[in-house]
Amino acid sequence: MEELLDILDENGNLIDVKTRADAHAKGLWHKSVHVWVINSKNEILLQKRSKNKKFFPSFWDCAFAGHVDSGESSLLTAVREGSEELGLKIDEKKLKFLFTNKESISHDNITNNEFVDIYVYEEDVDLDNLLLQQEEVEDVAWVSLPDFESLLNNSSSLLHHDVKEYIKLFEYLQSNYVFI
Secondary structure, three states: OOOEEEEEOOOOOEEEEEEHHHHHHHOOEEEEEEEEEEOOOOEEEEEEEOOOOOOOOOOEEOOEEEEOEOOOOHHHHHHHHHHHHHOOOOOHHHEEEEEEEEEEEEEOOEEEEEEEEEEEEEOOOOHHHOOOOOOOEEEEEEEEHHHHHHHHHOOOOOEOOOHHHHHHHHHHHHHHOOOO
């Protein structure tokens, strides 16, 4: 069965339910989540997106992400995606909601209009224990906050780049973590 998404108006109000394919083909607004994992060494877990992804193949991105299925909360989506993409058992009480980012990306006749709920998850994840979903994730790596900042400032880096999200995320990181 094809994935169903809640369709939203430009203000985030529920107006319909459509397939993911319809949502992208018609540029309909829907919800997704991005989860940023941070360990006790003040490092950020990045995933390298699969080379077969339609959007930003082989780019580095947040630890895990996904579309919010129809009727599902973004919190449950975050828990589900952590398990599916990385094999992580997520304690939902440790997921900290930061903000919602409204983003629009167009590529190859697909328009992805999303309200993205951004979460931080603080956990010392052992990369050797992860089970990467090959269709989604090519690799994972811990990156120090200064190195993450360098990636953000390097226009030639292969970092999936949503400026609004990264600016807000970085403001949060600077106020809550020690840059070493």
